[in-house]
Amino acid sequence: MRTQVAIIGAGPAGLLLSHLLAGAGVVSVVLEARSRGYVESRIRAGILEDSTVRLLESAGLGDRLKAEGDPHRGIYLNWPGERHHLDFVDLVGRNVWIYGQTEVQKDLGRARDADGQEIHYEVADVRLNACESDRPYVTFTDRDGRPQRLDADAVAGCDGSFGPSRAAIPDSAKRTWSRTYPHSWLGILADVPPSTDELIYAWHPDGFALHSMRSATVSRLYLQVPNGTDLSDWPDRRIWDALATRLGHGDGWTLNPGPITDRSVLPMRSLVTAPMRHGRLFLAGDSAHIVPPTGAKGLNLAVADVALLAPALTALVKDRNPGPADDYSDTALRRVWRCTHFSWWMTTMLHTGGDEFDAQLQLSQLRWVAGSTAGATGLAENYAGLPIGFGAERAGRARAQFGARGRQ
Numbered sequence: 001m002r003t004q005v006a007i008i009g010a011g012p013a014g015l016l017l018s019h020l021l022a023g024a025g026v027v028s029v030v031l032e033a034r035s036r037g038y039v040e041s042r043i044r045a046g047i048l049e050d051s052t053v054r055l056l057e058s059a060g061l062g063d064r065l066k067a068e069g070d071p072h073r074g075i076y077l078n079w080p081g082e083r084h085h086l087d088f089v090d091l092v093g094r095n096v097w098i099y100g101q102t103e104v105q106k107d108l109g110r111a112r113d114a115d116g117q118e119i120h121y122e123v124a125d126v127r128l129n130a131c132e133s134d135r136p137y138v139t140f141t142d143r144d145g146r147p148q149r150l151d152a153d154a155v156a157g158c159d160g161s162f163g164p165s166r167a168a169i170p171d172s173a174k175r176t177w178s179r180t181y182p183h184s185w186l187g188i189l190a191d192v193p194p195s196t197d198e199l200i201y202a203w204h205p206d207g208f209a210l211h212s213m214r215s216a217t218v219s220r221l222y223l224q225v226p227n228g229t230d231l232s233d234w235p236d237r238r239i240w241d242a243l244a245t246r247l248g249h250g251d252g253w254t255l256n257p258g259p260i261t262d263r264s265v266l267p268m269r270s271l272v273t274a275p276m277r278h279g280r281l282f283l284a285g286d287s288a289h290i291v292p293p294t295g296a297k298g299l300n301l302a303v304a305d306v307a308l309l310a311p312a313l314t315a316l317v318k319d320r321n322p323g324p325a326d327d328y329s330d331t332a333l334r335r336v337w338r339c340t341h342f343s344w345w346m347t348t349m350l351h352t353g354g355d356e357f358d359a360q361l362q363l364s365q366l367r368w369v370a371g372s373t374a375g376a377t378g379l380a381e382n383y384a385g386l387p388i389g390f391g392a393e394r395a396g397r398a399r400a401q402f403g404a405r406g407r408q
């Protein structure tokens with residue numbers, strides 16, 4: 001088989017990349033280890049930044065999102081005895097949308113069907129070869145057990161944190177930074193209308209809790225739990241009691257419990273790999289970086305990477321212009337590190353570890369964020385999402401100024 005861009009992974013990054021490339025007249029083939037049904041039903045992220053929504057709309061993927069998604073102006077910050085609303089629209093003129101990753105995935109799948117996109121689901125043994133040359137190729141075993149070879153002009157590694165793409169960059173050519181947090185999230189999906197109009201992020205001595213939602217009838221809630229937590233230790237009653245305690249703010253507000261339809265324990269870590277390019281291999285999304293979900297950034301970062309990568313690959317394989325591909329990693333990493341810091345900041349501000357001094361610092365920080373326009377604006381700007389390509393223009397200007405001064 002031969003194509004222009006071989007895409008590994010049919011998650012949001014891989015399918016969006018194939019969609020944007022097709023729009024620019026570039027042909028791709030997508031290889032995915034799981035079945036389509038599995039990929040479309042994975043319960044994961046649910047908050048879309050303003051720039052993500054705009055990009056999906058501009059790519060013709062916004063109709064159902066706008067009809068069924070739920071725009072939110074901001075969030076609540078909560079700690080015992082207090083609840084404060086941060087209005088992102090008032091603070092930075094941008095809002096976020098509640099729309100499940102499952103729905104984004106289905107919209108992408110339908111759009112790719114309409115275009116006749118070649119996607120091989122349930123492949124195995126994916127291996128990346130000759131990525132340092134101009135003729136990379138990927139070998140794999142197809143669903144029927146036949147060995148296959150896919151030749152391409154470029155390979156896009158969109159295969160998440162456990163796929164083969166990141167590992168295909170030799171250790172001598174990359175650097176990885178990581179942080180494993182001492183806590184996990186116990187997440188539930190429940191068939192009950194949300195007990196709040198907007199998300200509640202709650203600090204509590206027992207641990208963090210988050211009240212999120214997926215629709216008018218489905219709630220998504222999380223509890224901070226220790227790493228290694230066994231779900232069997234958390235019967236429904238214990239989950240709802242802990243959520244009610246941590247989310248309550250002593251003002252008559254009550255949490256409505258309901259039937260739990262999905263539950264899981266999600267370990268939390270940060271990881272960044274650089275560069276995001278090695279020869280003709282380009283990483284995008286979770287294959288290059290992981291963030292803890294506290295800042296709601298994982299899916300949005302994947303979309304932001306792809307928004308840069310699609311034009312860069314188009315220039316490379318269609319126009320034979322390597323410039324944007326050469327800039328891709330540096331440009332993407334500026335936003336990646338900003339979101340990595342924001343996710344770490346939200347995590348360390350809201351998760352308790354039993355240290356009384358730390359707890360007082362966290363409460364002081366929360367009071368500042370909720371009470372000061374400067375503090376609230378910083379959170380709002382990062383949460384509602386920085387522009388795609390954030391920092392690149394400023395870096396370009398700084399380079400130009402430095403160069404001009406150097407020449408004087």
Ligand SMILES: Cc1cc2nc3c(=O)[nH]c(=O)nc-3n(C[C@H](O)[C@H](O)[C@H](O)COP(=O)(O)OP(=O)(O)OC[C@H]3O[C@@H](n4cnc5c(N)ncnc54)[C@H](O)[C@@H]3O)c2cc1C
Binds near residue numbers: 047123160164284296
């Ligand atoms: C359990 C969980 C819960 C999450 N919750 C949140 C949340 O609440 N909020 C938030 O913002 N983010 C959340 N995230 C993060 C968010 O879902 C990811 O950042 C997002 O899915 C990244 O998209 P991606 O396309 O880069 O990677 P993925 O969605 O991981 O897609 C990668 C694809 O590559 C495929 N693949 C892997 N290995 C191979 C292989 N060898 N060959 C072929 N294909 C392969 C995978 O099957 C997958 O379909 C969560 C992630 C997880 C794992």
